[in-house]
Amino acid sequence: MFKGSMVAIVTPFSNGRFDEKTYSGLIEWHIESGTSAIIPCGTTGESATLEYDEHYRVIETAIKTVNGRVPVIAGTGANSTEETIKMTKEAKRLGADASLLVCPYYNKPTQEGVYRHYKAVAEAVDIPIVLYNVPGRTALNILPSTVARLAAIESIVAIKEATGDMKQTSEIIRLCGDAITVLSGDDFTTFPQMMLGGKGAISVTANVMPKESARMCALIEQGNIDEAKRLHYYLDPLNAAMFIETNPIPVKTALALMGKVKEEFRLPLCEMSVSNKDKLKDVLRSYKLI
Template sequence: MTVFTGSGVAIVTPFVENTHEIDYRSFQTLLDFHLDHGTDAIIVAGTTGESSTMTDEEQVDLIKFTVDHIDGRIPVIAGAGINDTRHAIRLSQQAENAGADALLILTPYYNKANHEGLLRHYRAIADSVDIPIIMYEVPGRTGMAMTVDEVVELSEHPNIVGLKDATGNMEFTRAVLERTDDDFAVYSGNDDLNHEIMTLGGKGVISVTANVLPDEVHELCQLHLDGNGQDAAVIDQQLEGINRDLFVEVNPIPVKYLVHKMGYCSLDYRLPLYEPSDEAKKVLDGYLTTLAKNNRD
């Protein structure tokens, strides 16, 4: 099954300034912003949502809040990946019980895994739940890379239905799309490659840029899904600068700064993340006029 097509936002998590608690009032407003501006799925408690600094209780509560507020209007995909398989199983089951439509499961990081361990990790999690799983391959963060053969083998599990591809390796992406069934969804995990991956047959994106420009990312995806890649390329060119500059410092520092400047959250992070440097702020402030106009619209 395909969990969603189109633009999924890897949504930021607002925190209350000084106390660093989750700011649910701001988060609800942010969810409504995405419902009103074309976002096709919410990916909550992922890397962009700073899940690595949350307790399990906070993470599950945030997932449940998202599910309850979205109320079935668009899919909610919950981040539940961690480098301890037993812990990932527990989080995945709690996310399922909280009502998540699907799970985003990260490839093991730091301790990594050999071939057999990687396969057993994903299968053990997939066997433990009754909702679909999207694998998340991001070697720049995990320090290990899945092979095409491993993706193909895991795609045969009935609960493993997709891949968030943040490899930046188009040959890898092309091979995965060629060798997996049509109902196995590949989602772009790099905004600078959204157009290229959807041109190859990707079914959508899991986007950082969609936090601040949801209409544009949705339109790019929808044009591709409608077979109009030429017009999608025009939007992709318009987004080239912000796709790049949202990574002027490590994600999610820049995007949360812009969400803050749009008025949706305080400029608050949990350490070791901290607000952008003055130089980075100057770069990001160059987009404020465009974002303010889109926000009014």
């Protein structure tokens, strides 16, 4: 379930509402392009500004559209353990294959608190759990020693590791071995993380170039490292462009320029500055995407 290029898919809006038709079309494009899993309601999916009913509707639409062809890993994390349990139970009821749970943010628990948070969710909901470590957003790093403790819990099966720190990735793999699958949470680290023993990526760039993202991961799995390395460097300018401004502003803008979605965000996110949008256009033109 947890390997290859898995897309942290955007949530398209139209006139302020979730655009189900466009969303389903994006998912079909991903499956045709070789994307290994669909991840609705992550950071890239603007989960922070989705109401509960919308959040569940986005997950449900992904599950129905995918129809068992690839796994659906639903983002259901929150900084409240009870809220996380509530959303994860609903994702399981809707038919999600697994749940992606961001590290509790803002309230900054201790490492013991982080452990107890995930343990409580694992005990409350029988579903495979993917930890999500992104200190740049949560202001808290899940330490490798804590990951190792959590890996001993049967249903905690993977981690989306987005520190960008290869030493930390290496230590997680050393401590956990095969007890947990390590996935890249930043596209620029996918290649080096997989060289260390990671199995793939939960990708932002895959929203824009799904076929190439999937091919790079497949090449590494097949042992064709030279060609995978070439693709890594080929995709590098696009990976960087996806973070010219706060994710998901650039990736959603790129998809709008490509004619895939409307250029519509939820406040406090807003459209890109003119200068940054011009830079993004230049990058997209270099790939012949617009």
